[in-house]
Amino acid sequence: xxxxxxxxxxxxxxxxxxxxxxxxxxxxxxxxxxxxxxxxxxxxxxxxxxxxxxxxxxxxxxxxxxxxxxxxxxxxxxxxxxxxxxxxxxxxxxxxxxxxxxxxxxxxxxxxxxxxxxxxxxxxxxxxxxxxxxxxxxxxxxxxxxxxxxxxxxxxxxxxxxxxxxxxxxxxxxxxxxxxxxxxxxxxxxxxxxxxxxxxxxxxxxxxxxxxxxxxxxxxxxxxxxxxxxxxxxxxxxxxxxxxxxxxxxxxxxxxxxxxxxxxxxxxxxxxxxxxxxxxxxxxxxxxxxxxxxxxxxxxx
Amino acid sequence: xxxxxxxxxxxxxxxxxxxxxxxxxxxxxxxxxxxxxxxxxxxxxxxxxxxxxxxxxxxxxxxxxxxxxxxxxxxxxxxxxxxxxxxxxxxxxxxxxxxxxxxxxxxxxxxxxxxxxxxxxxxxxxxxxxxxxxxxxxxxxxxxxxxxxxxxxxxxxxxxxxxxxxxxxxxxxxxxxxxxxxxxxxxxxxxxxxxxxxxxxxxxxxxxxxxxxxxxxxxxxxxxxxxxxxxxxxxxxxxxxxxxxxxxxxxxxxxxxxxxxxxxxxxxxxxxxxxxxxxxxxxxxxxxxxxxxxxxxxxxxxxxxxxxxxxxxxxxxxxxxxxxxxxxxxxxxxxxxxxxxxxxxxxxxxxxxxxxxxxxxxxxxxxxxxxxxxxxxxxxxxxxxxxxxxxxxxxxxxxxxxxxxxxxxxxxxxxxxxxxxxxxxxxxxxxxxxxxxxxxxxxxxxxxxxxxxxxxxxxxxxxxxxxxxxxxxxxxxxxxxxxxxxxxxxxxxxxxxxxxxxxxxxxxxxxxxxxxxxxxxxxxxxxxxxxxxxxxxxxxxxxxxxxxxxxxxxxxxxxxxxxxxxxxxxxxxxxxxxxxxxxxxxxxxxxxxxxxxxxxxxxxxxxxxxxxxxxxxxxxxxxxxxxxxxxxxxxxxxxxxxxxxxxxxxxxxxxxxxxxxxxxxxxxxxxxxxxxxxxxxxxx
Numbered sequence: 001x002x003x004x005x006x007x008x009x010x011x012x013x014x015x016x017x018x019x020x021x022x023x024x025x026x027x028x029x030x031x032x033x034x035x036x037x038x039x040x041x042x043x044x045x046x047x048x049x050x051x052x053x054x055x056x057x058x059x060x061x062x063x064x065x066x067x068x069x070x071x072x073x074x075x076x077x078x079x080x081x082x083x084x085x086x087x088x089x090x091x092x093x094x095x096x097x098x099x100x101x102x103x104x105x106x107x108x109x110x111x112x113x114x115x116x117x118x119x120x121x122x123x124x125x126x127x128x129x130x131x132x133x134x135x136x137x138x139x140x141x142x143x144x145x146x147x148x149x150x151x152x153x154x155x156x157x158x159x160x161x162x163x164x165x166x167x168x169x170x171x172x173x174x175x176x177x178x179x180x181x182x183x184x185x186x187x188x189x190x191x192x193x194x195x196x197x198x199x200x201x202x203x204x205x206x207x208x209x210x211x212x213x214x215x216x217x218x219x220x221x222x223x224x225x226x227x228x229x230x231x232x233x234x235x236x237x238x239x240x241x242x243x244x245x246x247x248x249x250x251x252x253x254x255x256x257x258x259x260x261x262x263x264x265x266x267x268x269x270x271x272x273x274x275x276x277x278x279x280x281x282x283x284x285x286x287x288x289x290x291x292x293x294x295x296x297x298x299x300x301x
Numbered sequence: 302x303x304x305x306x307x308x309x310x311x312x313x314x315x316x317x318x319x320x321x322x323x324x325x326x327x328x329x330x331x332x333x334x335x336x337x338x339x340x341x342x343x344x345x346x347x348x349x350x351x352x353x354x355x356x357x358x359x360x361x362x363x364x365x366x367x368x369x370x371x372x373x374x375x376x377x378x379x380x381x382x383x384x385x386x387x388x389x390x391x392x393x394x395x396x397x398x399x400x401x402x403x404x405x406x407x408x409x410x411x412x413x414x415x416x417x418x419x420x421x422x423x424x425x426x427x428x429x430x431x432x433x434x435x436x437x438x439x440x441x442x443x444x445x446x447x448x449x450x451x452x453x454x455x456x457x458x459x460x461x462x463x464x465x466x467x468x469x470x471x472x473x474x475x476x477x478x479x480x481x482x483x484x485x486x487x488x489x490x491x492x493x494x495x496x497x498x499x500x501x502x503x504x505x506x507x508x509x510x511x512x513x514x515x516x517x518x519x520x521x522x523x524x525x526x527x528x529x530x531x532x533x534x535x536x537x538x539x540x541x542x543x544x545x546x547x548x549x550x551x552x553x554x555x556x557x558x559x560x561x562x563x564x565x566x567x568x569x570x571x572x573x574x575x576x577x578x579x580x581x582x583x584x585x586x587x588x589x590x591x592x593x594x595x596x597x598x599x600x601x602x603x604x605x606x607x608x609x610x611x612x613x614x615x616x617x618x619x620x621x622x623x624x625x626x627x628x629x630x631x632x633x634x635x636x637x638x639x640x641x642x643x644x645x646x647x648x649x650x651x652x653x654x655x656x657x658x659x660x661x662x663x664x665x666x667x668x669x670x671x672x673x674x675x676x677x678x679x680x681x682x683x684x685x686x687x688x689x690x691x692x693x694x695x696x697x698x699x700x701x702x703x704x705x706x707x708x709x710x711x712x713x714x715x716x717x718x719x720x721x722x723x724x725x726x727x728x729x730x731x732x733x734x735x736x737x738x739x740x741x742x743x744x745x746x747x748x749x750x751x752x753x754x755x756x757x758x759x760x761x762x763x764x765x766x767x768x769x770x771x772x773x774x775x776x777x778x779x780x781x782x783x784x785x786x787x788x789x790x791x792x793x794x795x796x797x798x799x800x801x802x803x804x805x806x807x808x809x810x811x812x813x814x815x816x817x818x819x820x821x822x823x824x825x826x827x828x829x830x831x832x833x834x835x836x837x838x839x840x841x842x843x844x845x846x847x848x849x850x851x852x853x854x855x856x857x858x859x860x861x862x863x864x865x866x867x868x869x870x871x872x873x874x875x876x877x878x879x880x881x882x883x884x885x886x887x888x889x890x891x892x893x894x895x896x897x898x899x900x901x902x903x904x905x906x907x908x909x910x911x912x913x914x915x916x917x918x919x920x921x922x923x924x925x926x927x928x929x930x931x932x933x934x935x936x937x938x939x940x941x942x943x944x945x946x947x948x949x950x951x952x953x954x955x956x957x958x959x960x961x962x963x964x965x966x967x968x969x970x971x972x973x974x975x976x977x978x979x980x981x982x983x984x985x
Binding site: 032193 | 333334339340342343345575577579625627628629661
């Protein structure tokens with residue numbers, strides 16, 4: 001899944017919803033499409049254990065039923081962890097993500113030095129090639145915490161360093177790859193092969209953790225937090241908000257009497273549990289790639 | 302035959318017998334972030350199958366020699382994949398051509414050609430079956446063999462190399478790749494792959510008697526497989542073939558195609574592969590019949606897939622139901638060579654449209670003839686969902702040339718059809734033509750412009766609006782083996798390009814229509830290469846090898862195709878032969894010439910093809926041949942040769958609505974309909 005783009009995931013979910021027979025609402029018009037929306041999909045090449053999406057239904061269904069039916073209809077590597085009814089509870093605030101980054105061929109001490117230099121800097125400007133040309137952004141500004149995960153590094157096969165970071169959702173988005181570019185610029189930190197990036201969690205940001213920049217505590221708080229919704233700033237948010245609203249209206253209109261139901265789901269797509277992460281990945285017992293990693297390009301439909 | 306000459310050759314190239322078969326994914330994964338669209342190499346498609354290696358005794362690697370996005374939706378490969386994997390002890394995995402960015406990295410990091418299912422090295426399999434829909438995949442075969450570390454030439458392969466088999470329409474003349482393949486399977490694959498599997502199994506169980514050569518002989522004698530090495534080809538000084546003679550006892554003089562008679566007993570794909578990556582066809586396709594007897598003279602598919610075998614309306618209904626439930630696709634394609642010719646197409650269209658009303662399921666007939674009835678059908682099919690464009694294929698611009706190719710459509714038919722389409726609400730129709738047909742003149746091609754203008758006039762008259770469009774799409778004609786045009790001279794690319802240029806100018810000339818008519822075409826050069834590979838003989842292998850060594854890859858893609866390279870490599874590789882590129886392409890053949898595929902039997906009488914060729918080119922005007930489903934037999938030879946007859950309905954049956962099982966749903970609306978679809982279909 002790591003190599004699937006956002007659009008690939010979206011197609012798989014659409015088909016999963018059809019296979020599961022969920023009564024998904026469709027947009028009106030010449031070419032109706034199912035009302036499923038996504039927030040902040042994991043970027044290029046990153047695996048994820050914490051993605052969120054919203055499905056508008058035309059009939060009320062028990063969230064656990066949705067979870068089981070959709071879960072068994074999705075391709076291997078996309079698992080439904082939790083489904084919540086947005087009519088009954090508020091959506092989680094997604095303010096930050098916790099990431100794990102495995103750097104093959106990097107000595108832990110070099111990584112520690114690079115992380116210290118990065119955290120000591122006030123700014124870390126990097127450039128990223130986007131569809132709209134080269135964009136400059138400050139990678140340091142997004143980082144709430146960053147550290148070398150000593151325990152995971154010690155447990156992993158030798159010859160790699162493992163980072164953990166909490167990155168704030170902001171516009172323009174700072175991605176783990178931007179932080180890696182900054183580390184390369186500042187400290188010549190160069191992995192032997194492409195780093196393995198995994199989103200471990202998304203959720204509300206614990207403010208004292210942010211203020212203290214205490215990294216791991218912040219991450220723990222974030223990881224354990226009940227997921228609650230927070231629209232990200234920017235145009236995309238406005239659109240998403242609108243979509244949600246439209247969904248509810250459409251639900252009311254088409255189901256005549258039944259309450260509109262919206263499901264909010266967490267889709268984990270992690271390659272491994274954090275503790276099991278290694279530099280050289282072993283194929284699993286079925287002798288196939290771990291299809292649980294994801295992403296190439298991020299595009300929100 | 303130990304001690305024989307062939308055995309001596311193979312004995313020299315023995316490989317270690319016990320190579321543990323491991324996934325190459327740990328080697329591949331670090332490369333994937335460095336290439337375009339890495340998801341295509343990751344596998345893990347919904348409904349893909351991974352079986353335990355050691356518990357299977359016959360293992361197939363199935364290849365479509367083009368990019369994943371083109372190869373994955375291929376029906377033939379999906380059918381065989383499912384048929385084989387349903388067998389106990391048999392394993393089939395898929396492999397596709399890797400793009401050049403990954404090819405370079407795989408060479409650099411010593412990663413062999415792999416299957417996408419479990420990333421096993423292709424060389425570890427017993428058989429490598431390659432499906433050629435087009436000849437332009439030949440260079441990609443060489444890349445895959447080379448990456449797999451399988452010797453390119455079949456003669457150099459050893460006991461540890463897979464048996465390389467070619468299938469698909471291009472396999473009806475596999476001579477240009479005879480050097481690179483061990484065998485070719487002609488015709489329908491469903492039963493053939495199982496027969497081959499049985500032969501491989503018994504041969505392995507018996508201790509591999511005779512080695513590789515022994516297996517190939519079994520396949521040739523009992524499996525109906527064409528094994529090129531068992532036939533010697535000799536040439537006359539003028540370059541034509543003097544004889545094709547079997548060089549082993551028991552090998553048939555002529556190899557016949559395989560024909561499945563009852564389509565209803567082969568309901569595949571039942572569990573269509575659903576990729577994560579985007580592919581060229583994002584839909585569930587059901588083949589509603591196989592074969593076509595319309596008799597279009599240019600059409601190789603229509604000639605080599607005879608006779609017509611229909612799938613019953615009830616089988617179509619259950620396949621659609623099961624396929625949608627298993628895949629989650631939102632579009633269904635009703636495939637065949639001419640879908641509206643199914644004897645119960647009207648009932649199929651109405652009943653499916655009824656069944657899926659309100660479910661946002663699109664239904665389409667991809668291949669339709671010029672016939673107003675088709676518009677009615679398309680209307681019916683699209684009443685619930687998306688309305689894609691309508692495409693008609695008059696193929697030729699003038700009534701005269703349409704008679705030559707036996708496309709029995711008059712200009713008035715076409716105008717009537719498009720008028721119905723525009724009046725029914727379509728704003729755009731697509732018209733498909735060919736350029737470079739036998740006897741074609743400049744006027745025949747220019748007639749396309751006049752026809753397109755009449756189409757727009759008719760559309761404007763029918764709708765009273767100005768915003769209607771038509772797109773004219775033109776492909777170059779390539780004479781194909783086993784058709785009446787197999788003797789024809791291919792039109793040279795200079796002439797084709799000149800006619801296309803003149804046509805473009807004619808279409809733009811009248812400003813009243815200029816913007817309403819779109820024009821798409823390819824230049825004539827790729828058709829010449831396709832012509833070389835379609836009607837080539839064994840000597841063409843040298844050209845293919847030279848082009849591949851020169852860097853030729855993905856010849857079906859305009860961005861990687863190089864005519865200059867093919868031309869240069871052809872003249873170098875054929876320098877010592879009395880033949881050249883023009884000899885293979887723009888030269889007309891005579892009745893007495895032995896064609897490279899004459900020993901391969903598509904079921905058609907050679908004399909019937911010749912009479913049809915004469916009828917097409919008759920100076921006093923071409924004679925038309927009707928469809929034998931509705932007129933007496935024209936004795937093309939297929940039915941007696943195959944022991945089969947046209948298998949067509951009508952059955953008189955209808956499809957019942959899918960019942961609503963889900964008790965939770967109440968009232969009308971789209972939700973219950975969707976649920977019933979999944980519930981009755983047993984969605985997992």
